[in-house]
Amino acid sequence: GDSVTQMEGPVTLSEEAFLTINCTYTATGYPSLFWYVQYPGEGLQLLLKATKADDKGSNKGFEATYRKETTSFHLEKGSVQVSDSAVYFCALSNTNAGKSTFGDGTTLTVKP
Amino acid sequence: SAVISQKPSRDICQRGTSLTIQCQVDSQVTMMFWYRQQPGQSLTLIATANQGSEATYESGFVIDKFPISRPNLTFSTLTVSNMSPEDSSIYLCSVTGTGGEQYFGPGTRLTVT
Numbered sequence: 001g002d003s004v005t006q007m008e009g010p011v012t013l014s015e016e017a018f019l020t021i022n023c024t025y026t027a028t029g030y031p032s033l034f035w036y037v038q039y040p041g042e043g044l045q046l047l048l049k050a051t052k053a054d055d056k057g058s059n060k061g062f063e064a065t066y067r068k069e070t071t072s073f074h075l076e077k078g079s080v081q082v083s084d085s086a087v088y089f090c091a092l093s094n095t096n097a098g099k100s101t102f103g104d105g106t107t108l109t110v111k112p
Numbered sequence: 113s114a115v116i117s118q119k120p121s122r123d124i125c126q127r128g129t130s131l132t133i134q135c136q137v138d139s140q141v142t143m144m145f146w147y148r149q150q151p152g153q154s155l156t157l158i159a160t161a162n163q164g165s166e167a168t169y170e171s172g173f174v175i176d177k178f179p180i181s182r183p184n185l186t187f188s189t190l191t192v193s194n195m196s197p198e199d200s201s202i203y204l205c206s207v208t209g210t211g212g213e214q215y216f217g218p219g220t221r222l223t224v225t
Contacts, residue, residue, distance in 0.1 A: 032212040044216045051211060089154065093212035097160065098143045100214050104154045
């Protein structure tokens with residue numbers, strides 16, 4: 001079945017550092033890929049998405065490129081802020097059934 | 113996008129009792145999903161709730177433990193039955209957007225003592 005593997009956390013960075021959170025997936029066909037973010041005390045919300053190979057999703061300074069050849073969707077940001085501290089989930093959706101498969105989540109803490 | 117509300121937002125329940133969680137969506141949707149997020153862990157899909165038919169449960173989840181109702185296209189309930197401390201989790205309702213993305217409710221934080 002489908003699966004998503006995220007780099008293990010937690011990740012601690014200083015403000016303005018470069019962020020990469022790795023995500024790889026296993027799926028048949030051509031899934032859509034997503035990053036979700038969960039800020040402390042808040043619900044899950046969509047951060048960005050990509051629906052086909054070589055698509056780049058972007059939002060709030062975060063980017064991720066759908067790499068079919070490496071089955072990856074790594075999340076990057078050039079300069080993180082304290083307000084980016086949150087849990088980040090990589091996910092895929094692979095069927096018309098509408099459901100998604102999530103990675104284990106990566107906790108990011110950004111220190112001033 | 114969709115706006116989803118859940119009730120209650122949190123509850124503390126005793127072992128052996130049941131709790132029903134309500135989920136309301138601001139638009140009509142065919143499928144609604146129930147997830148569980150255990151402390152410090154990822155999301156696990158419990159079941160898919162379709163209006164007018166039985167819910168479809170994922171492996172490891174059964175109807176007797178997690179009965180679901182879906183009386184119309186904007187509302188669903190999930191009951192956590194005969195609770196034990198292992199059921200302590202955040203329970204999330206979601207719907208799917210046009211691009212396959214999930215829109216989540218704020219969650220119900222359940223603690224079983």
